[in-house]
Amino acid sequence: xxxxxxxxxxxxxxxxxxxxxxxxxxxxxxxxxxxxxxxxxxxxxxxxxxxxxxxxxxxxxxxxxxxxxxxxxxxxxxxxxxxxxxxxxxxxxxxxxxxxxxxxxxxxxxxxxxxxxxxxxxxxxxxxxxxxxxxxxxxxxxxxxxxxxxxxxxxxxxxxxxxxxxxxxxxxxxxxxxxxxxxxxxxxxxxxxx
Amino acid sequence: xxxxxxxxxxxxxxxxxxxxxxxxxxxxxxxxxxxxxxxxxxxxxxxxxxxxxxxxxxxxxxxxxxxxxxxxxxxxxxxxxxxxxxxxxxxxxxxxxxxxxxxxxxxxxxxxxxxxxxxxxxxxxxxxxxxxxxxxxxxxxxxxxxxxxxxxxxxxxxxxxxxxxxxxxxxxxxxxxxxxxxxxxxxxxxxxxx
DNA sequence: CTGAGTTTTCAGAATTTCCTGAAATTACCA
DNA sequence: TGGTAATTTCAGGAAATTCTGAAAACTCAG
Numbered sequence: 001x002x003x004x005x006x007x008x009x010x011x012x013x014x015x016x017x018x019x020x021x022x023x024x025x026x027x028x029x030x031x032x033x034x035x036x037x038x039x040x041x042x043x044x045x046x047x048x049x050x051x052x053x054x055x056x057x058x059x060x061x062x063x064x065x066x067x068x069x070x071x072x073x074x075x076x077x078x079x080x081x082x083x084x085x086x087x088x089x090x091x092x093x094x095x096x097x098x099x100x101x102x103x104x105x106x107x108x109x110x111x112x113x114x115x116x117x118x119x120x121x122x123x124x125x126x127x128x129x130x131x132x133x134x135x136x137x138x139x140x141x142x143x144x145x146x147x148x149x150x151x152x153x154x155x156x157x158x159x160x161x162x163x164x165x166x167x168x169x170x171x172x173x174x175x176x177x178x179x180x181x182x183x184x185x186x187x188x189x190x191x192x193x194x
Numbered sequence: 195x196x197x198x199x200x201x202x203x204x205x206x207x208x209x210x211x212x213x214x215x216x217x218x219x220x221x222x223x224x225x226x227x228x229x230x231x232x233x234x235x236x237x238x239x240x241x242x243x244x245x246x247x248x249x250x251x252x253x254x255x256x257x258x259x260x261x262x263x264x265x266x267x268x269x270x271x272x273x274x275x276x277x278x279x280x281x282x283x284x285x286x287x288x289x290x291x292x293x294x295x296x297x298x299x300x301x302x303x304x305x306x307x308x309x310x311x312x313x314x315x316x317x318x319x320x321x322x323x324x325x326x327x328x329x330x331x332x333x334x335x336x337x338x339x340x341x342x343x344x345x346x347x348x349x350x351x352x353x354x355x356x357x358x359x360x361x362x363x364x365x366x367x368x369x370x371x372x373x374x375x376x377x378x379x380x381x382x383x384x385x386x387x388x
Numbered sequence: 389c390t391g392a393g394t395t396t397t398c399a400g401a402a403t404t405t406c407c408t409g410a411a412a413t414t415a416c417c418a
Numbered sequence: 419t420g421g422t423a424a425t426t427t428c429a430g431g432a433a434a435t436t437c438t439g440a441a442a443a444c445t446c447a448g
Binding site for chain 1 (some may be wrong): 214216229231311325334341344352355
Binding site (some may be wrong): 023024025051052053054055058078 | 435436437438439440445446447
């Protein structure tokens, strides 16, 4: 039915689905839409994947809830068509944002809530301290994320491909701002750049 | 049974468990161990959470499989005790590593596999190009991750708290390496540092 | 309006996952 | 080696989730 590479990809996404927070149907539908050169309508998805019409309808709704799939209308066709963004970085941003919303935000708000309450006796002192550690960590991470997600794709990609080498750049900068003279010395500069 | 803050935290982790790739039992056991000031043995967990002994045993095994919990032996006590690392950054590293192993590595290897196969006719050209896009993105991300995970905690935290401001540092560096004279000029340097 | 085409809802069947108690296994002491 | 404490395994019951078909609801051209 599906050509072999497409089939393999779709089946893999179906299997992985559960690890990514949705089910087989949703995973396969997403994979199919991701690969499709054109938006697909629900019946085309039914034909290709063999799920019931209602299951596909629910799967599409869930994918729209994740903002991973958008509704497209074709001229002279009453049926709804669905597509994934063609830009993969856009997809990544959406995925991360939605997973954060589901996986970390609820915990963040519970931890903030609990941090404000008085510990019920000395027994909970330690527990509350542990929660505070976790809260600090999550807040550090989400602040970083909120910051980074505002970067445009080009800079983001540049930053990613630099990897841990940013470290060196930072240390380089420290040196410069610390003692300007060193920077003016070409030999020292070359050493810093490695 | 459990003091109120502890209880709230444990129940929350139980609920979140399914979103994080494990079940209620595992989530609650982890939460309890995380908060505990001392390693706990299986019976203590049974007492506090009310799950069956066998369920706790399986949950602990799963947590050990994730490397999130380690076995501890107390002197003069035959029973196994369990603890989470006390350092929260260590926990984060483990969690990310294990999730990557489960959630991205399988897809990475499938995509590499499929990238090598010849498309079955022109119908699959587009599909294979899409897969290639995804592969490139995942490889970029995992390379970045492999790089960053080698950083020590101190530098990592520094980098995180810098957030998108690294950007400025990078541009600052570009200017310096591009035209040294400008850097030597204190006025221009001040402008770059913002 | 009407009615064909399309999408959504939803009760319950099918499937999967979770959890338990009983039995088996392991570890260790005397 | 026998006995006891501790842990693990596992078959099957309980619970949760996924999936379906039928019916309801919606949409729009005529």
